[in-house]
Amino acid sequence: MTKARAVGRFYGVGVGPGDPELITLKTLRLIKNAPVVSYLVNDQGQSQARNIAVEAFRDVRPGQLEVPIPMTMSTDRRFANQAYDQGAQAIRELLDQGQDVVFLCEGDPLFFGSFAYLLERLEGDYPISVVPGISxxxxxxxxxxxxxxxxxxxxxxxxxxxxxxxxxxxxxxxxxxxxxxxxxxxxxxxxxxxxxxxxxxxxxxxxxxxxxxxxxxxxxxxxxxxxxxxxxxxxxxxxxxxx
Incomplete structure (x- = not known):
């Protein structure tokens, strides 16, 4: 009998609209303990979501890996789709290694959230959990x-x-x-x-x-x-x- 392949769980967590104190305790715990944390970054390498979650990064799991996903501000949707494709592939490789990945999303992950675009690329292949955030x-x-x-x-x-x-x-x-x-x-x-x-x-x-x-x-x-x-x-x- 073939043993089932062990894969990681993909988490989408909402970090709220901007105030670092509006992050839920569950999201705070997941960020601190995650082996891998991912988030979008702009052309300057800055991440709004990571900046909001700054308190959670003060005491994280040793060896935690951060995976930034570059996202251009172009209005051409093709560039955004390409960025999400590349980001999903990077996350997929880590999940296949059995690593849990926590993706930070401004506001709520499923309310105009960037997490939704990764979700549609990864759902069905991996276990997925979503933690709501304040929109x-x-x-x-x-x-x-x-x-x-x-x-x-x-x-x-x-x-x-x-x-x-x-x-x-x-x-x-x-x-x-x-x-x-x-x-x-x-x-x-x-x-x-x-x-x-x-x-x-x-x-x-x-x-x-x-x-x-x-x-x-x-x-x-x-x-x-x-x-x-x-x-x-x-x-x-x-x-x-x-x-």
Whole structure:
């Protein structure tokens, strides 16, 4: 009888939106004890996820291996797919050696998370576990001290890269709308907010939970120009449906 091949487990762990203290105890433990930790890095070799998890790296398992996955900021999806293919292959080789691999993901791994792209390349071949993290949506709600939805209110999250029609419909049909990844689309979003009469309901946030956090409760102060990648709009009706 052939003995089953021993392979490692692939973990996707959420490190939260930016504040190092918003990492769960489970994620902290997994990072500290992991034989291999992986994360995305930019063109300068910097990793937002690793920077957020800095406290977890102060006392890690001896000999821990770090596997950075270079990710260009190009808008051409082909480059991103190539990076995920190469990253998945590097992780696959370690898993085949029986090594557990913990992948750090900003926010929550399965909510607009980079982990999802590795998951689709590796699922079915290896055991996989996911540890949820606090998303920027929840962090934004807390920073504003505003509930996202109450009672009969409707709530939707949409990507700023969505077509005008979809964003317009979300703003028209729902009481609360969170528009993620708003940087490149900021001028277009500002126009759609004005068009749908929701400008007065809108809050704008950048780099939530980080040292350079910025919160505007009135978007009249916001320049009509492209903004940073880590930004979002939270649009909450001033007249709330408490019926």
């Amino acid at each position: 920027s949506v929840n962090a934004a709600s807390s920073a504003l001290a505003q509930p996202l939805t109450m009672l009969k209110e409707s709530f939707v999250v949409i990507n700023g890269r969505a077509k005008d029609e979809k964003i317009r419909q979300a703003l028209t049909d729902h009481d609360t709308v969170v528009i993620m990844k708003a940087g490149q689309a900021r001028p277009r979003i500002l126009s759609l907010l004005a068009e749908t009469g929701r400008s007065g309901d809108a809050h704008y946030l950048e780099y939530i939970g980080r040292d350079n956090e910025r919160i505007l409760n009135s978007i009249s102060e916001l320049p009509n120009e492209v903004g940073p990648y880590f930004s979002l709009f939270v649009v909450i009706r001033k007249e709330r449906d408490r019926g």
